[in-house]
Amino acid sequence: MLFTELGLSDAILRAVSDQGYTTPTPIQAQAIPAVLAGGDLLAGAQTGTGKTAGFTLPILHRLSTAIKNPNVHGTPIRTLILTPTRELAAQVEESVRQYGKYLKLTSAVIFGGVGINPQIKLLKHGVDILVATPGRLLDHMQQGTVNLNHVEILVLDEADRMLDMGFIKDIKRVLAALPKKRQNLLFSATFSDEIKTLADGLLNAPAMIEVARRNSTVEIIAQKVHPVDRDKKHPMLTHLIKTHQWSQVLVFTRTKHGANKLVEQLEKDAISAMAIHGNKSQSARTKALAEFKDGNLQVLVATDIAARGIDIDQLPHVVNYDLPNVAEDYVHRIGRTGRAGATGEAVSLVCVDEFSLLKDIEKLIKRELPREIIDGFEPDPHAKAQPIQLRSGGGGGRGQQPRAGGAGKPRSGTPGKPRSGPAPANGNVAVRSSAQHRSGGRGR
Template sequence: MSFHALDLHPQLLTAIEELGFETPTPVQQQAIPEVLAGKDIMAGAQTGTGKTAAFGLPLLHKMLTQPAQQLAAGRPQVRGLVLTPTRELAQQVFDSLTSYSKNTDLKIAVAYGGTSMNVQVKALQAGVDILVATPGRLLDHAHVGTVDLSTIEYFVLDEADRMLDMGFIVDIKRIMKRIAKQRQTLFFSATFSKQVKDLAYSILEEPVLIEVSPSNSAAETVEQIVYPVDKHRKRELLSYLIGSRNWQQVLVFTRTKQGSDELAKELGLDGIKAASINGDKSQGARQRALDEFKSGKVRALIATDVAARGLDIEQLGYVVNFDMPFKAEDYVHRIGRTGRAGSVGKAVSLMSIDEEPLLRAIEDLLDNRLPQEWLEGYEPDPTISAPEHQRRGRSADKRRAKAKSKIHRNRGRNTQRR
């Protein structure tokens, strides 16, 4: 099937041809006709399946071919709303919709926290066809009256499972009260827990179910491996893998924001240029780190699950779970960053003995046992118990922090002598 077979507007077809799109992905083949037909959809689609085009292209087509249903009295009208859980994903969706609609007069805007409200207000006042936003910033605009959600004809809830994981359910309900009941709703989620399904069926009308891959599954193009290792030697093993195997563009996941910052600094001391992105960073700092990673200036990008949501990195070869995720579903999200668009990727997990229950939960979710391999020189010490692993890990962190502090003090003294 080609995109021409989907009967999209000629201006959209020209744009996607210029972008190099040739054959629709499975989720695009299934979703686009249903959206064009005016159906609500409930789609199970993981990162990298092409879901932005699956909802973006038909919505743009409808706005080009169908007049607005109503006009906002005295206020600029917003016809379409795409709600995303993170700033990175909002920016990614905005960039994609802008590229699809470049041959049209349609206006796309984006609104998320960490950046100036004034710039967003100016864009909204100029009139917007589709607004891409995060929940908190959208409600900020709604409260001050810079956006009227009652004119929304098309509502997209993107990555709904992550929305709920991040505690946005209250904000979502507040937003839903402001949106017109007569609308078309498109619901996308990588996983479908009971809570996600309850939310979906509360906002959808006779939805068409679209599931292009088994829920909670990993892409077949991703090679997965688990390396058991003592907790206090994880950083050492990570540096060895990156250096000895000449890995470039490695996305590394940690559980905590502090852990991501510390690991980036430690890899730097090992001669591996690294940067961290997490919720404590400004949007500008996060974007700079991502740009440097994409350009190759930074070799390892250390991220938390929330900060990494929505990252769009083409041909990413390696994902490393430095810390095993507490939620098994997050493992699927993490490794979904590699092996995209048919390319081959590798997902490496560094597992200490106290994390074995987390691995079992992941294997139960995948209904598969992940291969394990002991690396020579990094074999775990079988005499160390799980509680001792945790204690030694904390002690190692303190020793490294003390050593780094000493290095900085010595550098200061040397500078003074000069």
């Protein structure tokens, strides 16, 4: 199947072609016709499966071909897309602009961690498509600076992560402010009981799509475990990076403090590194992510939630400096490599404290991960396990709940065979018409 067979307009197909795509991913091949049909949709798809284009393309088609209501003046918000984190919101809005660059539609992204006044000014002018995190959207609703009375399409992207982060009350408040007659699209990596409850109350006779088997890791990712003492993890990581001449490595830590400490240690070893987590300013997170994507930064150290939305073509190496407390997060982490048909490697540095976590992961993925002891870093066979510090939160806004160590229900779901999308937008707001996009205007 080709994109040209899905019923999308020539202007959208031209933009898709500009990105170098001709063949839709499985989620796109199923979701695009379902969204174009106008009904509600419940889709099980993980980051990296191409799901963003799966809903942005048909939404752009529907909005650009629909006859506008003559009784509505100005540019009302016709589509609202809710995402759990700032990075994902920026990435989704960038995708909207990439694929809508030949259309006379405008879009904007709003999230917390940045000033609200530029966003208020932007919303006064009106946009067709608004991408937002729940917390900042509620801020605007409370101040009366956003009008949701004309929303025709609602998208809840990564709904499972939004529930994990404690956004359910915020989401319900947003839903209460929307017109009752609208199209609802819910995307989730899992179909947990909470997601099913949310879907039952939100969706009307939805089409259902699920791509990629749950809890199955991407086969083209080479996975290995390096047993090591806890105090030798940092020197081992430096050894691996320098010995193998890794040029682009995404490293996961359990806590924000651990991420900051590791960056300091790597910098002393003459390895360029930056961290992204919830305590970092939005400008710092955007800068770090941009430099990493451009290949100017060797190591990006991230906590799980802050890494949500990282979508990079041909990322060769993911390192679990700390194993996650929730086994399903391991699958989400390593799914950030091996994308778009490329090979990838996922390495886990595991100390005695984490043996039980490793067992949980191997039980989940139904395979034993190969162990490889590195010369000079042989672990002490007599070392005793110590309690693991619970993860500090990171990420996308208020209402966040810690999930580590049982403080939240485990998630299931895996990345499918992914494909990366456009880079996140820089800054706190962005709006472009087709003409602005072609001329390179920032539209601020």
